[in-house]
Amino acid sequence: MDSFTGKLAVVTGGGSGIGRELARQLAAQGCSVAACDWNTGAVAQAAATARAGAPDGVLVTGHACDVCDEAQVLRFRDELLEQHASDHVDLVFSNAGIGGGGSFVKDRREDWERTFAIDWWGVYYCARAFLPLLIASGDGVLVNTSSVNGFWATLGPVISRTPGKAGANSINGRGRGACGPSAALAPWAAPGAAAGAVWAQKGRP
Numbered sequence: 705m706d707s708f709t710g711k712l713a714v715v716t717g718g719g720s721g722i723g724r725e726l727a728r729q730l731a732a733q734g735c736s737v738a739a740c741d742w743n744t745g746a747v748a749q750a751a752a753t754a755r756a757g758a759p760d761g762v763l764v765t766g767h768a769c770d771v772c773d774e775a776q777v778l779r780f781r782d783e784l785l786e787q788h789a790s791d792h793v794d795l796v797f798s799n800a801g802i803g804g805g806g807s808f809v810k811d812r813r814e815d816w817e818r819t820f821a822i823d824w825w826g827v828y829y830c831a832r833a834f835l836p837l838l839i840a841s842g843d844g845v846l847v848n849t850s851s852v853n854g855f856w857a858t859l860g861p862v863i864s865r866t867p868g869k870a871g872a873n874s875i876n877g878r879g880r881g882a883c884g885p886s887a888a889l890a891p892w893a894a895p896g897a898a899a900g901a902v903w904a905q906k907g908r909p
């Protein structure tokens with residue numbers, strides 16, 4: 705993909721940090737954006753900011769969606785296709801994620817599973833929902849945001865962020881073979897320590 709102009713991008717976790725900035729920069733470069741977040745106020749504000757800095761003809765929409773819930777992901781997909789009057793998407797940034805998760809051994813099972821659900825199942829459901837639309841683009845790119853923690857267990861193997869982000873890595877970089885030449889999964893997106901809020905382990909709004 706040589707240019708973002710005229711493309712349609714999906715950004716999950718678009719209400720804050722890396723996702724919010726992705727939406728803003730894509731829109732400024734002429735790319736329409738459908739951003740989602742489970743924090744509806746934050747994503748509405750992020751979409752308004754991105755819209756304000758975008759050239760004419762660029763549509764930026766904000767959507768409520770918990771990526772751990774497949775029904776909500778499918779609803780988000782249908783909603784954005786209708787609002788953007790499109791039958792495909794060109795870019796998907798599966799960026800929603802949280803840190804922490806606690807110890808497999810010492811902490812609450814619910815906390816471990818919650819982080820794993822977002823960092824793995826959220827990425828998986830989005831890949832399921834959007835891959836056909838990326839293939840339909842003919843020039844599609846899927847970027848699953850992992851973490852350095854998905855490569856090696858810097859926070860410890862018993863922390864659910866580690867297997868969650870390793871799962872995201874497992875479907876990164878495999879796209880050309882699996883999907884044919886018309887779709888590409890981006891090789892790696894594994895931040896080390898960017899200035900996002902993920903380390904604050906923000907709870908569900």
Ligand SMILES: NC(=O)c1ccc[n+]([C@@H]2O[C@H](COP(=O)([O-])OP(=O)(O)OC[C@H]3O[C@@H](n4cnc5c(N)ncnc54)[C@H](O)[C@@H]3O)[C@@H](O)[C@H]2O)c1
Pocket residue numbers: 716717718719720721722723740741742743746769770771772799800801802803822826849850851852894895896897898899900901902903906
């Ligand atoms: N910032 C870093 O240093 C760093 C390092 C490694 C990996 N990452 C990864 O980068 C991505 C973005 O991180 P960030 O620092 O911008 O974090 P952030 O907390 O600023 O933004 C994440 C956004 O995702 C949303 N979100 C969380 N769970 C969600 C869900 N289930 N459904 C929908 N939205 C949800 C949050 O509400 C938030 O708006 C995450 O996947 C994170 O794990 C970040």
